[in-house]
Amino acid sequence: MIQRTAVAAVIAAALFILTACEGGAGSGGGSDSKPGRGGNETAKAESASLPDMAGKGLQSAQDQAQEAGFSRLTSHDALGRGRMQAFDRNWKVCSQTPKAGVHSTDTKVDFATVKLEEDCPAKDEGASPEAAGDTMPDFEGKAVKVARQALDRSTSITVKDASGQDRMVLMESNWKVCGQEPAAGARLDGQPVTLTAVKFEESC
Numbered sequence: 001m002i003q004r005t006a007v008a009a010v011i012a013a014a015l016f017i018l019t020a021c022e023g024g025a026g027s028g029g030g031s032d033s034k035p036g037r038g039g040n041e042t043a044k045a046e047s048a049s050l051p052d053m054a055g056k057g058l059q060s061a062q063d064q065a066q067e068a069g070f071s072r073l074t075s076h077d078a079l080g081r082g083r084m085q086a087f088d089r090n091w092k093v094c095s096q097t098p099k100a101g102v103h104s105t106d107t108k109v110d111f112a113t114v115k116l117e118e119d120c121p122a123k124d125e126g127a128s129p130e131a132a133g134d135t136m137p138d139f140e141g142k143a144v145k146v147a148r149q150a151l152d153r154s155t156s157i158t159v160k161d162a163s164g165q166d167r168m169v170l171m172e173s174n175w176k177v178c179g180q181e182p183a184a185g186a187r188l189d190g191q192p193v194t195l196t197a198v199k200f201e202e203s204c
Contacts, residue, residue: 080125
């Protein structure tokens with residue numbers, strides 16, 4: 001009888017402690033769950049002065065933009081050939097978006113570039129190609145890579161050497177389109193596309 005009473009007392013004490021702990025945890029959780037000062041406020045981006053990078057090497061331009069506080073940096077081929085700037089020191093800046101001036105530091109900075117030995121074009125031709133959609137675009141003079149990017153990913157594309165030398169078209173950004181089938185303006189409905197091309201320094 002005494003043992004049963006002792007056991008009952010121990011159980012009752014344990015239940016009391018457990019209930020007290022749970023109550024304390026709940027109270028603490030309620031207090032901690034209150035929003036802190038400024039907890040729901042969105043941090044505001046600072047403003048900084050973006051220098052004019054035209055004429056500078058791409059690597060130097062990127063470094064200076066970062067030093068000024070801009071971290072969202074990208075670049076593209078200003079000649080519209082879709083080449084990647086794999087080695088930044090081999091490229092120079094022709095123009096930039098946005099232009100030099102005071103901007104929010106979370107602004108995306110895009111450098112239009114060419115290789116060091118190349119001249120900057122009068123107009124930036126490096127905008128991403130628009131999707132072809134249902135109509136065949138005019139790809140003559142454009143890089144084979146740009147033509148491929150514009151066509152639907154499911155399109156079957158054959159590229160042939162227009163010089164008659166039967167060369168393999170491996171680096172498509174170095175080849176320009178001379179001819180195409182279907183012709184520009186034709187309706188695209190899943191049919192295969194054939195492009196003839198030569199290297200950019202060659203004539204069609």
